[in-house]
Amino acid sequence: WKIKQNFWDIIKKFGVTYVEAVPSILVALLHVRYDENDYTGIKKLKFIGCGSAPLQIELQNKIYQKFGLKVANLYGLSETGPTHVDYPLDQDWVPGSIGKPLDVNQVHIIDEKGNMLGEDQIGEIIIKGENVFIGYHNNQEIYNQVVLNGFFHTGDLGYKNKDGVFYFTGRKKDLIIKGGVNISPDEIDEIIFKLDEVKEAITIGTEDEYLGEKIITYIVLKDGKKLDGEKVKDFCKKFLSKEKIPDAIEFIESLPKGPSGKVIRREMKN
Structure with a gap:
């Protein structure tokens, strides 16, 4: 830019x-x-x-x-526009959440079977309200798959706390399923980004014959910094359970990005 x-x-x-x-x-x-x-x-x-x-x-x-x-x-989607307010000037604000839903929106967290989940339980974010779209152009079939009982199923994962504040944890389609365990790559990226040497990091799942998927993290280092994969893994062990530790660490010059500067995760899978 x-x-x-x-x-x-x-x-x-x-x-x-x-x-x-x-x-x-x-x-x-x-x-x-x-x-x-x-x-x-x-x-x-x-x-x-x-x-x-x-x-x-x-x-x-x-x-x-x-x-x-x-x-x-x-937080918001093309199909909804903004749906939550995270306002840093509030006196009790803390970083990390996407805030509370707009008055116009009903927002719930559901499991794979469509059951409502309680506080601090991770599931899919679903949204209803007058700001939610009314259809995809010439594709009613897809619309009927993602809008059920008036609620748009976002494909996003998250949870809400006891105060009704919502948290985004990742995309369902980006989930890594390793040995039957669902792993959010964003959780791993969050930890690795704590390392002072790291400028950017992105984690993906790749096919594995035995475990289903294994975890690979790509890291861009800050100028003049050095780091090795074992140090990254050791650091992750302080914060993550064993199955979430990356199986491989690769250091690259840059991450693929679109015109807006958004990292394109799917290109890393290719």
């Missing part, structure tokens, strides 16, 4: 109060060598909104630590 070198100059010049970005843009902000004077003293920019791809809590924390700016986790 062309404005990264003068990003903060633009914020100051035009008195920008709000910015939306994808996670890879925030990663870039962390690694462009700005002078501290470039971003200190910015008063009008209240917070940053981030959407289009999973937002790691560690990334939210790093942006706040470096720039003093909180990052809202924006």
Whole structure:
């Protein structure tokens, strides 16, 4: 993206109060060598909104630590538009969630059989409301598969806590099923991103004759940093159960991204 070198100059010049970005843009902000004077003293920019791809809590924390700016986790789909509000200026706000549903939306978490799940149980997010779409163009069959009893089945996984705050944990289609255990690649990426040497990371499942799938994590290192796969695995063991530890770690120069800067996970599978 062309404005990264003068990003903060633009914020100051035009008195920008709000910015939306994808996670890879925030990663870039962390690694462009700005002078501290470039971003200190910015008063009008209240917070940053981030959407289009999973937002790691560690990334939210790093942006706040470096720039003093909180990052809202924006959730919504093409079929719904925004459905939740994560508002960092609330007094009791903490990073990590997608917030509470809009008043216009009913949102539930269900299991594979369509049963409602309780607090802190991970399942599929389903959404109903006047902002939910009414059909796919010339494809009623697909629409009937994803909209049941008025609820759009998002294909997203998440849970809600006792306060009605929702959390996104990953996409159903991205789940890795290793030895019969469902594993969210985003959970692994979140841990690996804690390593200081890591600029970006993405985890995928690949076919395995014995286990069904095995776990491969691709890592882009920060400039001038070194890291080996065993150190990554040892670090993961502090936070993840045995079956979630990557089977292989590969270091690459960059991750494939679309025009918006969103990482294209499916290309890694190819």
